[in-house]
Amino acid sequence: MKKTAPTIRDVAAAAHVSTATVSKFINGAQRFSPKVEAAIESAIAGLGYKSNPLAKSMITGRTNTIGLSVLDITNPHFSSILKGANRVAHDQGFSVLLVDTEETPSRERRTLEELSRRVDGMIVFSRMREHEMTWMTEIDKPLVFFGSLAQLPLPTVASDDHGGAYMLAQHLRMLGHRRIAYLGFSKSRRDEERLGGIRESLNAAGLELAIFDAEAPSLAEGERLCSAIVLGSQRPDALICYNDLMALGFMKEASNLGISIPQDISVVGFDNIPYGKYTTPALTTVDLQSERMGATAMEKLLAVIRGQHVEKLTKVAPQLILRASTVARRP
């Protein structure tokens, strides 16, 4: 039946024009006499012709595809980023090629270098430290990076993690908490920033900070580290978690251990994933605007691709989401 799909040549022949004319007409690069245009249109319709995007891409060098690299697509923070990025891309006629590095940075460089040849630009979320990322600037495609960069001349979209963490700590302090702990994830580049924000707040009050470190930013790790935190010799009266997933895991296990939240310990997180609102009690957190960040990064990248000038750093302001229930006032 349809052994070989019709090519632009078939259309040209059927419409009694040249392939060049058909090409220009299809791409709207030029107008033609009504007679010719009608002939082309009916030839296209008659043959059911569809331009071959692969051939087109090879010629133009543009694929209308954007690569997006995230650390773990099942983490709601990243699904939301993807959601926002995908929506913008779709609206502007682009597709998203996803890379889920699954927290394993070993093949990240090769993967991204290969990816770069198949897309018009990429958006990258990575755990790599800045000094091991210089190769990214040598990739011959527009790139937008998530997180702030001190040296590398790459456009970035970042949340104000330091500020968000500071807000969280201030909030806890104002409610009277004195023994604050941080359940962090030191492998992340943002961990330092959050830690910095917390420290800035606590130092001003001369408060100590107890630190626990997770192996992964996951529900399971929050669960696992719970007992060490609440059954240690000096139980904190408030815990700031690296993200909401860890906070949820922690809360569940605390409940199993007979610890009441927030009576025995207040808990707060980062990200504002949807599920934090649906636990009991509901989780106080910092909204990092994941979906908006994804959308912003995509908008920025598409602007770069179009040759427009963009700011190096786009900062998305965090918002403290107060759900009083995981946080109590201390005497």
Place this chain on the structure above:
Amino acid sequence: MKKTAPTIRDVAAAAHVSTATVSKFINGAQRFSPKVEAAIESAIAGLGYKSNPLAKSMITGRTNTIGLSVLDITNPHFSSILKGANRVAHDQGFSVLLVDTEETPSRERRTLEELSRRVDGMIVFSRMREHEMTWMTEIDKPLVFFGSLAQLPLPTVASDDHGGAYMLAQHLRMLGHRRIAYLGFSKSRRDEERLGGIRESLNAAGLELAIFDAEAPSLAEGERLCSAIVLGSQRPDALICYNDLMALGFMKEASNLGISIPQDISVVGFDNIPYGKYTTPALTTVDLQSERMGATAMEKLLAVIRGQHVEKLTKVAPQLILRASTVARRP
């Protein structure tokens, strides 16, 4: 500097061989004399040559890319499917091009038809009814569909929704529930199957089923419909939700309304999303094996692409996840 990337011709010239030789060597299609191979290798290294995947794809017709179309990537059910599919794809050297139809089927056909030209095969999750899907069989690329199909000759991967729902209903019945309600989502093709499973169980006992219908399979809809369910004239003693998201939304609002779960009403869901385990009480649900389904679908598709024979239908067995806390025994 690197104005034009080196082509296979540059390599051939530098190694004093023909482009055909370089091509075959790169693709491992043939071995050559050590001298030639060494020359090619050093030429490649010297020039920093990378094969242009676009040109290669145009020739071979293979892109090493799989299209995956889902309904809403922020739904954990779908992120898990994507996770499983992506892992298998990655292991076999394929990338995933994601399409998030966002529950809007209007442009679905065009989107998928366009997508089909850029990938080697696709995996599709859709709300479309079977009779409006015949065009899918005419797409000239391997396609694996999620869900069971009565007529269409498409390979599919499906969960046993009927069976899972039956298990759920049986479980509730055996614990003494008599007034069971279903919070469904009739726009979904799987809604009927789940309803069928529930009915099969209840009919055997001569029990009625109250049905509520959501506009979307979301947290917010579960929340919204809660009051109508629990504050109606005949409050059910158990509620089966179309999915876990709706169940979580329902549970939260029920708690706000002063309704205790499971004392006042038992709640169960579908999917076994990770967050169901972390609510209080933890949610009893049917595990549909999302990640495995994604992996299975990808394996099946890659087999088809390789020309291997595959079963029309691959069924993934559901598993009841008992978390006693959302379900009570009735007198």
Place this chain on the structure above:
DNA sequence: CTGTTAGCGCATTCAC
């Protein structure tokens, strides 16, 4: 084993 020769389907000069 290695090279020659054709294209793949399309966009793009540059003529007319």
Place this chain on the structure above:
DNA sequence: GTGAATGCGCTAACAG
């Protein structure tokens, strides 16, 4: 306005 010619970077016969 329109078309003939050229080539993108690569692979696929077919020769030798």
